[in-house]
Amino acid sequence: MPGLDEVSDSKSDGLRTAARHPVPRGEPILEMRALQKKYGAVEALKPATITFLSGEIHAIVGENGAGKSTLIKLLTGVIRRTSGEVFWCGKPVQLDNPQEAIARGINAVHQEVVLCPHLSVAANMFLGDEINNAGLMRKRAMTEAAQSVLDDLGFNLPAAATLGSLTIGQQQLVATARAAMRGTQFLIFDEPTAYLTRQESAQLFRLIRRLQGEGVTIVYISHRMEEVFELADRVSVLRDGTHVGTRKIGETNDAELITLMINRTIEQIYHKEHFPAGETIVETRGLSGPGFQDVSLTVRAGEIVGLYGLIGAGRSEFALGLYGRHASTAGEVYWQGRKVNINSERKAMDLGIALAPESRRDQGLCLNLPIGLNINLPIFKRLTRGLTINRQKEIENADRQIRDLKIKTPSRRVLASAMSGGNQQKIVIGKWLSHGAKLFIFDEPTVGVDVGTKAEIYRLFARLLENGAGIILISSYLPEVYELSDRLHVFRRGRLVASHDYRAASHEEVLTQAIGV
Amino acid sequence: MSAETVDSGTGPAPRKGVSILFGLTLLGLLLFLWLLLGLATNSFWTPNNISNLLRQGAMTAILAVGQTFVIITAGIDLSVGAVVGFTSVIVAWLLAAGVPLWIAIILTLAFGVLIGAFHAFGIVRMGLPPFIITLATLTSLRGIGLLITNGSTISITNEAFTNFSRADFLGVPSLFWMVIVVAIPAYVFLHLSRFGRYLFAVGSNSEAARLSGVNVHRTIYLAYILSSTCAAFVGLLLASRIGIGNATQAEGWELQAIASSVIGGTSLFGAVGSVHGPLLGAFILATINNGANLLNVNSFWQRIITGVLIIVIVYFDQLRRRGAR
Known part of the structure; x- marks a missing residue:
């Protein structure tokens, strides 16, 4: 990255040169061969073989629970594979811890920002890799360096501001800038535009193209078809943990991808x-x-x-x-x-008002509690007979919502945090269907939700309207x-x-x- | 992360799956300790010692149950030890003033309710962190107790009251019966009633709970009032056992209660906990102290062993929670 060389210390410089352009553009940089992940008996990712070419933008699309998150976690060393191999620049690698992935130049930008909201933008960008002088941090140097990177990327963001004072979209841009300045060779974006405004998305796309221009390989995970077609060179489709195909973007279209993903047509x-x-x-x-x-x-x-x-x-x-x-x-x-x-x-x-709030994580769900408890939370009063809850009714209601809404879970006892975005949204909706209402307020109901679940949610709207509710x-x-x-x-x-x-x-x-x- | 940590039905009741396994592990540990001490000493399995052990564990156990309610809401109650000392003074003072026994007991418990309500008021209305407000009452209740007694102790002459703690019922010390008297309603409250579910929901995500129609403020009041009332109840039991009211009694019991709760599987981050866990935790701690005494282990070592045990048990509990990964 221009504007960085004069500020980086010898350590990070060394790391970057080591990782720079390991293979020529267009050659395989990372190959998954029959990569598989099982949780107990559940196959989250069936043996998948996908090759990522150096310098390409490779989109990955798929429904809830199709295995996209599992794939990211495997490639970034967050979880260990059950079987199969990964080749990095032609050599087999373990990738069984995040440090190894980062050292090789593999980074991910997550949908929900995982940085420190109380620190400044600059401190977050340099977190873990601070510029220091004999052990003392050089705060001003970091702020200036961070500012020059942000300006250079065309983000209109103050490096000295506290991260938490920015919008979620702006924080996402900071997270991207952070990954970009770390000598990344392979950058995974997990639904980066879920919380971005159009202008912010446009800025992000410019950054992604620019990184690609510098030889970085991009993996782009998204539910938004128009983004995939705007950005990607190739696209791989996952369905139910299976890799069902990879296409060059010029040789496919919306309809084909959606059919691959969900076996359903776009009109639906x-x-x-x-x-x-x-x-x-x-x-x-x-x-x-x-x-x-x-x-x-x-x-x-x-x-x-x-x-x-x-x-x-x-x-x-x-x-x-x-x-x-x-x-x-x-x-x-x-x-x-x-x-x-x-x-x-x-x-x-x-x-008779129900609210499915904007943020599932902060407002919608008790994430570390079971799905069943979340679904029944508004109606425990109704489920109570005398002193105690009628367990029979409690179980019946939870199971009915899980069944009606097709929430993909083995049991109502599974914690809400273990569910994907689409299934979490269904839990929130299930909560309000249990309670019943005349007016339903849905705030960003399809953020981080895949095409198939979106269609289900829209059909559900029609059902509510038919029953005389307003939305x-x-x-x-x-x-x-x-x-x-x-x-x-x-x-x-x-x-x-x-x-x-x-x-x-x-x-x-x-x-x-x-x-x- | 598949996740059957807490639950039966749809609520976090400790019935099935891994939770009961952990409960059994703790019970196993307790029985193992008893077996070990039985083999290592001649005096452990004597009726006298067992009664003594049950009495020792009883008071911590009751405190730990109250404490667990608060910890499940992601709070903490540091004041319980001080409340025990303070209420022992209150009951002694009331009895010395000639108040009838049953009125003295009710008034003392009412003090517990008031103290808990004050904590919740500080948290809900003044926005103070639970750690701070309960730390403040910890020191000031000791101070008020010392002021009332002028730094000394108040003797209790009511024999009906003092005999209670020495009495047995069906061969089991009455103090241990009090654990059961507290534990059964506590179990019903936490695991079978909606208010228990609300405690978990508030501890997990209070904003989500609020938007789902849970009265978050009332839930917090409930948790702190229950904790302080349990402590006031223990204050009565302690006063009965030692026959005096003294504001400096029960020093450090809050830490014993928190330790019992945590050993029993309660998460300090909230939303994870049970009633039986803290009970087992309290009796494991009591057994260690009792055994160390019988084996003539230096009492300084007891503290070290307790500390190590907390680390080991909680570490294994965390491993178990992460295990599914």
């Missing part, structure tokens, strides 16, 4: 059914609260009301406000025509809200700035309103 994904709008369920008049001002909208039975905007535009804050998580500062809420004061989550639930759908992914919403509201800086009927405005129009240029 965005599933929009129109229902006659019924009575008004909820109406807000000039509702204001922390993070949003003066929002007036209505939701009627049988319709999806979409809220689109950039991350931080106030949509989630509005949802939390309506749900009673934060007290509103002005405005009124009418529930089925009656003025109500929703001052607690319980109150909202009792009226508020919040998403940063325009095609989703655009295709599904009966009425689409655009948020910008905490305000509702525009409203459109189903497909009444173009994508460009909506985007412009969201960005505000």
Whole structure:
């Protein structure tokens, strides 16, 4: 990387030269041969043979539980393989610990940022590899070096700022910059754009192409087909732990990939059914609260009301406000025509509002508790007879949701943390289906969720509408809200700035309103 | 990470799978220690010594159960030892003032409730970390107790009260019966009622629990009140056993309680724990102390052994949790 040489100490310099351009472009750099991973009797990855060529962008696509995470963990040394071989630059390697992977130049940027939020951006970028002078850290030198790398990459980010003060998207860019400056030869991105705005995604793509230009091999894992086609040279498809094929990007198309992934056609994904709008369920008049001002909208039975905007535009804050998580500062809420004061989550639930919140990890799930407990959490009161919980009913309800929603788990006793993103989202949804509601608020329901599960979730929306519920759908992914919403509201800086009927405005129009240029 | 650490039904009740195995391992360890001490000493398996052991373990066991409720919510209660000392003073003082026994007992337990409510108030309303608020009451309750007694002790002359701790029922010391009196409702509460589930949920992710309609504040109040009330109950038992009220008694018992809980498989990060685990933990600690006394091991060594044991048991517990990987 230009701009780095003058600041790196001899140790990291040595590491980088050792790893630089080990094989010519286009030759195999990493080969998996019959690589297999079993957890007990479960085969998470069936023997897979995939070759990664030096300097290519190789996309990997697949549904929930298709084995993508297992693959990343194997290649980064987080878990050990059960059988098979890995060849790095033509030689067999163990890759049984993360240090070895990093020393060889294999790095991963994870979907959820794993850095220290309390340290500065610069400190995070140099974490574990600090510039020091006789054991004392040279803070200013690191900040300057980090700033020059960030500027050089075209990220408009302050190196001295605390990491936690940045948005998740910005933190993701920092994590990428960190990997980029470490002499990485082989960089794996795990759904990097899940939390990014469009501009941030564009910045990330520029960085990825630039790394490729410098000879770095990129593995890009994503659910978003348009990204795969925009970026990748080749694409490998996994299904149920099996590698079902690798294609050159010019020789395939959406339809083929999706068929490979899920045995289903693309028309079946965005599933929009129109229902006659019924009575008004909820109406807000000039509702204001922390993070949003003066929002007036209505939701009627049988319709999806979409809220689109950039991350931080106030949509989630509005949802939390309506749900009673934060007290509103002005405005009124009418529930089925009656003025109500929703001052607690319980109150909202009792009226008939359900919220599947933005962050499954922070707000949606008790990750280190069993799936069953998560599903039943809102309804334990109902399951209680006398002093104790009716265990029979508790088990029945958990198993019913697992079955109905096709949550892929051997048992309701498995911890929620062991589930993939799509299955975790289903647990959150299952929780609210158990409880029942008149108004469902889905905040970013398909972030980190694969195509197959997305389609299932959209079909579920139709089922809810059919039963007379209304839905508020919040998403940063325009095609989703655009295709599904009966009425689409655009948020910008905490305000509702525009409203459109189903497909009444173009994508460009909506985007412009969201960005505000 | 396949993950059957806690659970039966859909809740974290310790019925099936690995949890019961761990419970059995602990029980095995306890029985092994008893067998070993039986072979190594002549005096271990004497009715006198066993009664003594059960009495010794009983009070820590009750404290450990209360402590476990708090730790499951990802909190900590450092004040329990001080509460024991303080409430022993309260009951002695009330009895010395001529208050009828049953009223004195109820009032003493009410003090436990108040102290727990104060802790929860500090955490929920003032935003203090549990470590800090309970550390503060640890020192100040000792101070208040010393003020009341003017630094000395209050003797208890009520014979009905002091005889209780020496009495046996069906050949088992009454103090041990008190463990059962606490443990059964505690088990029902933690593993069978919804409030138990709420403790786990709050300890795992309080925001998710709140958004699912759990009253997080009330749950925290419940946990700290139960812990302090258990401690006040132990204060009564201690006062009965030693026949005095003294604010400096039960020094360091909070650490014994936390150690018992942790040995019993409770995670200090919250959301993992049971009722039977801390009970076994408390009696393992009591057995070690008892055995060391019988074997004439220097009491300084007892402390070292306890420390090593905590490390070994918790280490193996962690290995077991990671085992599935």
